[in-house]
Amino acid sequence: MNPRIISLVFAPFAFGTSAFVFIGLIDPMAEGLGVGVPLIGQLQMVFAIACGFGGPFLARLLSGVDRKRLLVVVLASMVAMNFASALAPDFTTLAGLRFMGGFFAALTIPLATTIGVNMVPEARRADAIAAVMAGYTLAFLLGMPLGTILGDAFGWRAAFWFAGGVAIVAALLIALVAPGNVKAPQLAGANFKTALGGENPKLMALTMLGFVATFVTVGYIGPVITQSTGLTGAAIGGVQIATGIGSLIGVPVGALFARLAVRKALFILFMLAGLTQVAFALGMHFDFGGLSVPFLIVTMALGSAALFATTTVVQARLAATSGAAVTIAFALNSSMVYFGQGMGATLGGGVIAAIGLSSTGVAGAFVAVVALVFIFALPRR
Secondary structure, three states, rough: OOOOHHHHHHHHHHHHHHHOOOOOOHHHHHHHHHHHHHHHHHHHHHHHHHHHHHHHHHHOOOOOHHHHHHHHHHHHHHEEEEEHHHHOOOOOHHHHHHHHHHHOOHHHHHHHHHHOOOOOOHHHHHHHHHHHHHHHHHHHHHHHHHHHHHHHHOOOHHHHHHHHHHHHHHHHHHHHHHOOOOOOHHHHHHHHHHHHHOOOOHHHHHHHHHHHHHHHHHOOOOHHHHHOOOOHHHHHHHHHHHHHHHHHHHHHHHHOOOOOOHHHHHHHHHHHHHHHHHHHHHHHHHHHHHHHHHHHHHHHHHHHHHHHHHHHHHHHHHHOOOOHHHHHHHHHHHHHHHHHHHHHHHHHHHHHOOOOHHHHHHHHHHHHHHHHHHOOOOOOO
């Protein structure tokens, strides 16, 4: 594979690690900061909402800036956010840092994806997107579990020091290897109207629904793992690797599904997403004994595969339909990812407070059903 493409993989790896490094440490963070578990879960919502608003605004404002230079600056801001988070004295400060950092971090994946698709012929854009997005999957495979393991061994703040270190490595590699002088193509047409043309708003809405359905449970994956299996501490990090394995499977599967009719591809993937949420609910409601751990691992892997395949299908379709506004379209779709994560975490927190953790999977399955109905609004092609 082209080493310049490989360097871009580290950008979404750093972003994903920064975004999710703490979700296996929710219980010790709640204890250390003196707040409840649902409130710690809202740190994901704060970061996601900031990303959702910051991405499209900054993508348009900075559309004429060289993509590589801007990406390096964004990664540097991510380093600052993580190191400051590791030193945060209380929940309010930590939430504020996550919000400020998320506003700029939102550009990470759109910038890396734009550079990637500008390096290959149009026929290979789906493959380039899948390659870049592999870094996001590595965050689930390595970043999140390592953060949990380090947080368990040295205290939850160690997870943020680790995430900052990952962002430093990413910034250095991209500065040294990634191609420069890349700008958003045909800037005269790079506007929100073009990016929101045709079926794009429907595709973006489905992206959001996919992440809402998933993050109702995944946003609280540490407590979910404990309730399903009884595992705690570093063992949670070991189980989290299943999410990374699923994401590694999902990205190439998504590249293959991108060659199908978009409605057919997304219907299959949302069916799988809904079924995995049902499986989460079953695992938390019933004791499967010795099968509890393997059942949860398979559930997590399949759910992650469905989510990442969905993202790849949507991104490939947006690359084909957005023309000059491709970076803005990617940023808007990334905003739907972030809004979905935030809404999912908020919905999950509400379900936990009102009913209990074991009902989060039911809520996630309901959102997936809503998405299945919405898919029929897409054209058959």
